[in-house]
Amino acid sequence: MWLKSLQHPRATEGSLDEEREALKRAPSLRFRLIGIGCLVISIIAALSINFVFDYSRRLADLSYDRLLRSALLQMDENVGLINDEVSIDIPWSAFATLAQANEDKVFYKVESSAQGFITGYKDLDMTPPQKTTYDKIQFFNREYSGEMVRFAFLERHLTEPDATGTVRIILGQTRLSREELASAVTQRAVDIVLMIALVAIALIVIGSHLVLRPLQRIERVLEERSPGDLTPLDIKTPKETHHLKVAINHFMSRLQDNLEQLEHYTADAAHQLRTPLAGLRALAENARDQTSPERQYQALEDIVNQCDALSQTVTLLLNQAVVSHRMQTRYREPIDLLLPIAASCREQAVTALHQGVHLSLDTELEHAMVLGDAFALQQMMQNLIENAVRYSNQGEQQAAEVVVTIAEFAAYYQVQVIDHGEGIPEAEKERVFERFYRGRYDIAGSGVGLAMVKDIVDHHSARIRILNTQPKGTTFQIDIAKFQMGVTE
């Protein structure tokens, strides 16, 4: 004991280091959340800024194009015949309109199809980018005199009676005011987008902290518990972590159950072993004290029998441990029910015969496929048959037969273990499946056999009933579902 307690702290230290290493390697949920959040927000922010750039430029063009259009129309209105030639009297108001774009240069040119150049900047390229539609104003950007210029272009037929052909007007202004407006809009929008993005990121950081805090609380509470404390967690947690808490509590209560079971089992096993051992000791003492060789032989024979019984008990306990382990792992597969039943009958036949009981298996089936654990089912049959044989043996009149039958029904197979022993009183039928319940203490038995049977039956979702055999005795009847392809659990 002192050795163990010496080793204990060292082991803890080592495992702490390991835990720290594992923690370092493990991906952080929080950082992952923040990282993904930042990435998504950055992408959205980038997209919206890009959109704003485009949009603000179009917006600026839209508003300043109105000025340009208005100025162009005012010019167009003043095209006409002056002193017998097509000319234009540019109104001051047209350029006053353009002067609203404070610092933008103005370029223009007017020409007619008949006269050619009328006024304006001679070297201005008048070809519009799209095919001319008469009376329709076209807007486009084009470089002129070293600057990007927004142009409006209009061509129309002359309507004066003495004039023929078309007049073409092009009017342009540089883009300073447009760019200024666009960048003002953009700047504002970018400021807002960046602010929202920062707030969103801050919310994610704070939110991730808040979301993970209940987990940390649960962790702390578990961490601070004394080693044997398996009582349910009693802390307030939000809805999202409620299920985790419930799962932990379920797990702990299962663990508690298992521990209790193990405790009982251990106590029972000790009890089971102590009685035959005490008997063995009494027999051995008896044998030692006997002087007559015949009696001594008889005493030794008793010792051997007692050893067999003890061995049987140990086997039963071991099998029970295996079965309960297998059932915890919930292992099931399609098997032929006949095989474990036949195997247990074969195993028991000789032992039964030694006790003067004839064991027979009665079935017409060739296969009986069920979903189950063959080992557990075999243990179940073994317990039932042992039980039947044991109880057949008692009473004044010894029953001479135990029958096992298997019958097929529409959805299930029915297994019956029939004996003609004393039978079980109605009041006790309810209790025989309880662990460590023993109907009669004068009959050898562990008191766990039928409890194990019940466990195995439950594990296979089957049904067990205790019937009375006529005229006397007991019938254990088990209904177990057929295995159908495609239906697993």
Place this chain on the structure above:
Amino acid sequence: MKTLLVLFSALSILWSTLSMAAPVWFGDLKATRTLRINSSLDLASFAPLLERFVALHPDVRVSYLDVNTLELYQKTIQEKDHPSASLVISSAMDLQLKLVNDGYVQTYRSQATEQLPSDAKWRSQVFAFSLEPVVMLVNKDQFPGKLPEDRQDLLRAIRQYEKQMTGRIGTYDIRKSGVGYLLASQDARQADATWGRLIEAFGSHKLQTYCCTHQIIDDVASGKLVVGYNLLGSYASQRARVDSRLEMILPKDYTLMIRRVALIPKKAANVEDAGLFLDFLLSDEVQGMMQTKALLFPIRPDVTPVITPYVVEATGPKRAIELDQQLLVGRDYAKQRRFIKSWEVALEINDK
């Protein structure tokens, strides 16, 4: 007193004829840097400022070439690849603005230009440093009847005293003077009907046309002319203050206000000193000097608390000519041709 005045006017004529040919130099001969200014400003108004400048900056020598506004415009375009001047100063706002619009000008920014109100500059390429009224100058001794207060009075006087007025009204030849054209086109814009009647009356009374302000003023002073129309306020006021025969009138119907503007040509040499001079023109000291020394009407009259005659106090509405894109309309090729043509027709000038 009179002999002094005659001497002064004779000197100024000599000065200006000389300055047409060759530049006038200011500053130390040994100065390391040279700033060349082409300007339409009369040297009489500008010389004190230039002297102050070279006093402040002894390492700069300034050459000052007086050029008529229209010639100045043409010269600046001709010299676009190798400008002779680093600073071009003119009262023909429209031509200066057209130089900017057509890309002959470079941008200049300094603390002084940033402080200018937005209507006193355009694109940070052309800067106004004075704002003065456009006036009528009358010879009180020679003018028949009551002195006119506005253009209607002038028209009435012409009709009433045909004999005394014929051949004795002087104004710019809009074909030769850039600023003359600007003022005429602005008159036509402000009040087309008045302008029509006025030009018609001028035409039928043998209008005398001049290239330059000081010649008109001289002739008004000498009595050769009774009235000079659309003269720059700073020159008129300067002379009217020292010559009791002269009366400066700010027309009551509307008074045009004109800005003198400066710009730096695109490929100009010594841009640093041009900027230095521009800042100097806009400085509080010089703006105040224009007022206290009665040289020009400053663009920022608020810098001197002293009330001087060089603050415009027109009785009628003031119509400041905007320094913006609208000036291009007056210089539209077709419009300009028609305007000059109609001017010639009205004045019965067939040739030239």
